[in-house]
Amino acid sequence: MNNLSRGFGEPTQRVQALREQILNASPRIETDRARILTESYKETESLPMVLRRAKALEKILAELPVIIRSGELIVGSLTVEPHSAQVFPEFSNQWLLNEFDRLNQRTGDRFTISEEAKRELAAIFPYWQGKTTSELATSYMMQDTLASIEENVFTVGNYYFNGVGHIAVDYAKVLHKGFKGIMQDVLAAMDAADKRSPDYLKQEAFFKAVLISCNAAINFAHRYARKAREMADDVSPQRRSELMEIARICETVPENGASSFYEACQSFWLTHAIIQIESNGHSISPARFDQYMYPFLAQDHSITPEMAQELLDCLWIKFNDINKVRDEDSTKGFGGYPMFQNLIVGGQTRGGLDATNPLSYMAMTATAHVSLHEPSFSVRIWAKSPDDFLLKACEVSRLGMGIPAYYNDEVIIPALINRGLSLEDARDYGIIGCVEPQSPGKTEGWHDAAFFNMSKVLEIALNNGRSGTRQLGPKTGEIADFHCFDDVLEAYRKQMAWFVHHLTAADNSVDLAHAERAPLPFLSCMVDDCISRGKTVQEGGAHYNFTGPQGVGVANVGDSLMAIKRLVFEEGRVSLAHLKEALDSNFGLSAETPSVPAKAEEGEVTYDMVLGALKKILGENSGIDLSALAKPAEPVAQGSLEALRQMLINGVPKFGNDIDEVDMMARAAAEIYCREVEKYRNPRSGVFQAGLYPVSANVAMGTAVGATADGRLAGEPLPDGVSPSRGMDCSGPTAAANSVAKLDHALASNGTLFNQKFHPAALKGEDGLHHLAALLRGFFDQKGMHVQFNVVDRSILLAAQKEPEKYRDLVVRVAGYSAQFVSLDKSVQDDIIMRTEHSF
Incomplete structure (x- = not known):
């Protein structure tokens, strides 16, 4: 078991024995x-x-x-x-x-x-x-909808093959x-x-x-x-x-x-x-556990603090007893046996006062004692959260399990009000599943309704609506038709509108099917207003009804659009046609690498010829600065494809370094998706609301996307959540947080997900603890919605890959959930290992 930070004490022998039962379990089908x-x-x-x-x-x-x-x-x-x-x-x-x-x-x-x-x-x-x-x-489902699913533009597997949860x-x-x-x-x-x-x-x-x-x-x-x-x-x-x-x-x-x-x-x-x-259905979440359970502890004068803590620890063990079997493809998006039972503490009351109570701290101790991946433990932070509460949560983060996740009341409450919740219900929000806010006991949110591949949509936009050779979306122009960056952006918008339409059609098809064939009367009796309306939640009985699909690949799309804008249309260092040839060939790594001449053919007019002619006409001392002229793209030679890729990676600013121009590009890419999603309604008389988080589907979805204009190779994982692309946030954790905070998190009211990774040495001692707390306060002051931290040495992760039997209790943050590292598919393990490791 991990060494516990000061202040948590040790679990009882009973709790340790029950924990071993879970660690020693070999999951089976019953x-x-x-x-x-x-x-x-x-x-x-x-x-x-x-x-x-x-x-x-x-x-x-x-x-x-x-x-x-x-x-x-x-x-x-x-x-x-x-x-x-x-x-x-x-x-x-x-x-x-x-x-x-x-x-x-x-x-x-x-x-x-x-x-x-x-x-x-x-x-x-x-x-x-x-x-x-x-x-x-x-x-x-319509044929075009099914085709979009087949081509991995989006997947509705969460409720498609399983019961409704969240x-x-x-x-x-x-x-x-x-x-x-x-x-x-x-x-x-x-x-x-x-x-x-x-x-x-x-x-x-x-x-x-x-x-x-x-x-x-x-x-x-x-x-x-x-x-x-x-x-x-x-x-x-x-x-x-x-x-x-x-x-x-x-x-x-x-x-x-x-x-x-x-x-x-x-x-x-x-x-x-x-x-x-x-x-x-997974993500059956306890939500505001400390609020509805504390009155029973406060009024119970017969129980000792030790007994109360042991009961809580035993309850935490039980969360890990629950499991489900998913199809093999779904395990790529939900790796590590996750059940997403999100339990949150802190925040504020329905009346707007601080809600922290003794059970809030006991829940942190239970999380430290049990040190397993369930429940998905979270904390709510706002301006009046006590410093002791925040520091205690940071101590839990230092244990290295990727727990807790932190949520910002100052963003989430207004976002929910904007979706129609009352002020009191918005203040009373809990988190469901990964990062999705909702009013507990009143909402059928259909969160996590689909994964939408934003990077695939940009790829299709650059191919006139084709996925490979298949005409999948509308025809929005060949590369030769794009004369300015706005043309590219408009094609992306039109493809987005087409595929979001089919995404919502797919979600609504699944929604209708559950209402007809799998109503849940037991669940419904504990959700307002099902009893007063005489309807199950599947039929629209809940007070609030939403459907929440999430976009994947924000940073990749933002960085790719930035590269096209800067290198093609502003600096002219490469033509869009030549860039597309490089992407189609995976920068020369595929067998179909095109052979493009490195030098001008006979009779071709080159940039140097034009520049020389202008100098003769104007004269050498004209005073006109000809260097300001955009240089046309030079042909991309086969041998220079890797050089082009490095130019895309290093010659263009990247999201995650607090650079406004590219950060605003990522914001625009995300907003186009979110605004399109919110145009639609569901069969329960509710609305669609977008989220920006991947679970671990960013890895699987990356396999369906070819090389991209940010220099990413074909098949590589997409960025996780709203986090910067792996290794691209090279200006420190504060700069990365500043970039993420510039996204419109309130618009993505179904939730956003920001992962950061620290070496344990960065958080050592009182200074390390206070640095982490300060980073959180600063990020939330700038209206970031959510953040969570992996605090683990990369060498430990590599060792766990080699000798998994020695690291069976190593818990890490994957995306909106934590999991035992050794239970994850290697592709997901590698994605976690390759994330930027920050220090202060």
Whole structure:
């Protein structure tokens, strides 16, 4: 385990043992949920879909194996084995069938699957042919939309193949009134509903589905109570006492409201786990955990500080027990078994006062004690955040796990108000998944709805709408048609409009499919205004509705446009045609390298000939400075392609060095995408809002993009989030932060992501701690939205690649999440290693 910074103490032996269970786990595929679900669906084919979903959850919670692991104080598991995954065939399944024999051979996110499990799933999957959400979504999509997906302009894989996640429910409602109280709310809504309305037929089915789901959750907890009593017969007196207390608590919550901190922790966890069982959508996020949990700690006079901390540590372990299996391609964008359970502390209250409380600090200690990648721990910072709170968070950063992520209230709150949230709801925001802000318990945000390849769009714009030889977008001009930089920018705008249109069509197709085939009544009962409207979140029941696709490649597009503007149209050092030839040949590294003459052919008029003629006409002493004339591009010779590439890299300013001209170019490139996205609406009567973050898809998306005008080679990763391109931010961390802050973060209200990497020596001692805090305050004062830090020695990462068994507990920041380094695909590992390593 990492050496802990001062101020965190040591975890208990129990917590250390539970942590080892996770580190020693070999993730496997389990089939219980898939089997039980399919049996239920076969029994309920005549019922409305929302009732079929409720009946399926009821059967799953009644029959899923009940497991209490050795030493646990917080109970409730999705799988028999730690850190394993159930299967959710109602969303998609053919990919899993195809990958059975490769699951344990992957370069990252490996799973084992027994031959028995293969046979069982192979027998289950045929029932789902033609019934999945992914198949229905595909049937809604236009051919041009599908073509854009095939050519990797964007991907909608997150909800395309999986359940809908990226949400924070109203956990406080369950903690205070329990599911019995929620059922009473449902009965009251049924009484108040207009029975004469034709909508009531669907509303009544929804209400019945919620009642079934809530009752199933209560019975699930009672099963754990019975299990704990059974296990108490043959254990030590101390463990017997613990199990009997677990039994008492599970008989009480989440059926009723919690009356102690222990009951609140257990009630929270069972609720959180059942949401995961209902749908495998990841990023089910606790959000403002310190705000809704602290009242139970403050009023609990029977618990010691040590016991409260151990309960919190045990809860942090449970977050790491949850896992999901993704298709192999998706693991390239979501590497490291991430579940994105974002838990945030600090910030301000709904009334605008500082919200920091003792539980905010205890959550930091739990993060240090457990030192695993879940939960995705975050902190909110604003002008009145206490310095002690910020410094404590910086101490957690120094542990080297890439945690916490930091968020700026001064940007996010106005951005959310601009999207229609009330001031109080905006102040109460939490973070979902990677970096996405939303009002907890009121929002169906559909964050992370798609990855959009901005760099691919620029490539297509330079090829008159073609991807390779395929005419994919509109014809916006060949290279010869571009007579000024504005022509290039206009082609980029038109291609962006075309592909964003198809992106939103794809997202809406998937959205419709989930509403029809996979409504989530249990989840919906904890989101306003589903009960009062009589609708699931999938049908538009939430108070706020958004769809949030994210753009990838901001710095690459900005730097590429800057290079074209400067070298082609301002300085004339290369023609656009010759630049395109170099890009098409990957700067001479492909077999198709064109042979371009290095010298003028006979009869060709050269720059020197024109200049000499002008001097003769004007006279040598005319006083006119002819050096100001833009020099036409010289032909690009084959031998000079690498020289051209170096000119593109070193001869043009780069985003990330606090240079206004190129920073504004990156801002414009991002704004074109964001403004186009926000023109569209979704089927839930909500709006689209753009984000700028990649998860780890910047690596995979880079493989679909050829060489680019910033000097990047074909297939190399794109920049991560709004961070500068790897190695291009050479003026220090403050300059990089200044550049990133110039982007319009409020416009990208679905979230922006900024990664920085420091050598541990840069943050040593009190000075290092205060330098990091000052960097954060300065970045946020300039209206940056988010930043997170990898604090790790590059040599450690290289050693972990060579001997992964020695570094199984090495946790690093990937993008909007942290992961065990050794679980990542090597391409993602290499991307992290090659990021700029800063020092103060």
